[in-house]
Amino acid sequence: MENTQPLFDQKYFTPEAATHNGKNIIWIRFSKDYTLVKILKSATKAHWSNTQKSWYVTDNSANRELFGLDKKIVGKEVLLKIHPNNLAAFQTYQNQLLLKGFSQNTLRVYSLEFAQLLYILRSFPVHKLTREKLKSYFLYCHQELKLSENQIHSRMNAVKFYFEKVLHQDKIFFDIPRPKKPQLLPKALNTTEIVKLLKVTENPKHKLILQLCYGMGLRVSEIVNIKIEHIDSKTMKVLIAQGKGKKDRYVNLPHSILADLRFYYKAYLPKIFLFEGQFGGKFAIRSAQSVFKIAMNKAGIKKSVGIHSLRHSYATHLLELGTDISLIQKLLGHNDIRTTLNYTHVADRTVASVKLP
Template structure:
């Protein structure tokens, strides 16, 4: 932020009413006050006597504050002997341009190992010690097979990419994952959820997630410029594995989006929070949970089930599996084929032999 002539100001991170905010301190200056008021989400605190703004990356950059670094909070709890290893681990994740979600998962999982071994150098761990740690995770901590897989992946990254010792991880067995089928919601129930969601932004989120089979991260990452109403295509940028793709925009949602745009006036992202920043993943998940409650659907499912339902319902309509693969952005057709096990159209036509006998 550029200073008006002869005006001194500084910004710092604060906690206000339980929220992370950026406080901007300056001597009374009419021009600067006007400029602060124009920042989306700016508020005046009577108790602190200061203007404060939402804490997000754009505002941090604007007010010359350090960008939040994922994994930094774990460092203080790690023994000094292993802090250099943890920093090297985090640096390598950033250098390899892993997604922020992956960096968060890997740093948290790797930190769990470092907390436990305390002053033992992680570089000196043997295969047997790593196996003992994973047994501890399974038998004592009662972690699921999927959670243990995440921990193995995190450890594997350190030995393979940071230490250049891939042979160590090759000797570690992986627990067999349960063959879970995707959870699907009936089309009538989805219709009920959409109808009973009156908030236009929330309705649009649900319709896009189901109507295009999007991951929740893809929904909140949509920019206004990603929607092409002429070609009825949507550009999905930087999806899983950093792959872009195009998918079809359902015709029924176009008038909804146009009305939403006029009412909400988003600036950059299609869905923005009250502060003007990108809409949060947790907020979108909460929208889904509330829609389940309103529609009185008693199912233990998350918003990702809308993506599963999209694929399953297309398959039941007779859509070629290879087209579904492209729409979902799957690299391997095997990932898409799991929906063939969920689709019920043909299976429901099978008559049980019990129905064929007289008794």
């Protein structure tokens, strides 16, 4: 998991996860000091408890990161649905995921997918499942739950991890067939639509988020993780630290964005992350997605795409400009060149230029 420096130094602030009035909260203990109170209130939506004589904030991922607490993989509501017979197996499963060092998103997805199987099993011990029972379960996912091919693949990967990496039953999935995944092409915006999108976005912070997502071909998780120290305006490079697959890479900072970047920095004065939330910490992924959706509506663009389409647009437009495919692969951080080659199917240079007989 990614280790991020907490915004609140634990030498001064001591966080403690707890419940208060039926809600999950984090107590924030510190010495009686008005300056510390001011710092806390300026960066978080903190509340005062008269009964406990202490400040507290809501227990969520953003606040856990602010105060340096470990993020919860799944909530208590998931554990309550699992029969006691399988709780130990679920905990062992999560421990193995943690030891593997998977990303927070992978930890959550795998845990939730594995939990779906445990819900169905009720009191039947998961470690006693046979190959035939597993086949029946995945058939149930297909026929009764009507899960998509991608959803079934995700669930199979999660369950496979338990039997192969926890129980070390390497051959149990040997003849369990997987559904064929649909081959979907990346959805991109054209250059005219990109211009319209940026023109209707007046907020400097929101506009810069969209500019950098497109101008550097970033995933939304990467844009919110950029720290000020990662930007080098002299070499015009930006370090994308611990991107997908926990890989570092450098991308080019577009010269056309430099003036907007400097204006934004002077206006907003971010402390650690380039884009920070209302109460400190990094800007939420959902907020960035909302920025894109609002801009799409304002621009009157009817395409059914998300903020990730800006990354697709970046790659497609580079290819149309004649950039070598191996360079695009490096800039996007793809492990496999075949992933990058998908853009050749949508680039105008390779499709529209073909002369029809």
